[in-house]
Structures are given as C-alpha cells and as structure tokens.
Amino acid sequence: MAVSDILATIDSEIAKLRQVRALLSGGAAPTPKKAAGRPKKVVVATKKAAKVAPAATKPAKKKRNLSPEGRKRIAEAVKKRWAAQGAAGHPQSSRHPMLAYELT
Numbered sequence: 558m559a560v561s562d563i564l565a566t567i568d569s570e571i572a573k574l575r576q577v578r579a580l581l582s583g584g585a586a587p588t589p590k591k592a593a594g595r596p597k598k599v600v601v602a603t604k605k606a607a608k609v610a611p612a613a614t615k616p617a618k619k620k621r622n623l624s625p626e627g628r629k630r631i632a633e634a635v636k637k638r639w640a641a642q643g644a645a646g647h648p649q650s651s652r653h654p655m656l657a658y659e660l661t
Contacts, residue, residue: 623631
C-alpha cells in the first residue's frame, strides 16, 4: 500500500466522520458566536503615520486653574444670587403637586 493510498483512505474517513458529526449535532457545523457589546477599536498604522515624528504632535493643553481671587468672586456672586432668590420667596404654585394637597 502506497503513501498516497493511505492518505486517500484517511481523507475519506475524515469526511465520513464530519458527516456523522454534522448529523449528530443537528445540522451544520457550529459557527463561532460573536462577542456581545461594542466591537474593539482597530488601530491601523499607515505609512504616513509612521513617518511623522512624535515631536510633531501637539503639546498637551495646560490645565486651567482658578485663582483664589476668582474663586472668591464666584462665591460672592453665588451667595448674592441665593440671597436674591430667598428674598423673592417661593410662590405656592411652584411647589410640587404631591406636596400641595391639604389634609382635612
């Protein structure tokens, strides 16, 4: 028996086993399931991106900090606003409807 005959016999056996497996599993061979959720981001490196030096990128934006004087001005403005709202009072119609009922 030659090697090619042995390989042909093995291939036919594999084909028969695949058919039997498909029948037992209920039809077609199982396909891999897709993962749930958002697909992963695919990063593609292009030739143009490879040529750009890292120093050519924009520098990171500087974090903006608020000075103590600026914080103080904002705090005073908020307190002034709250005082104006408190002085104006709250009209009865602006209350929540569930709180507006009267007990009898």
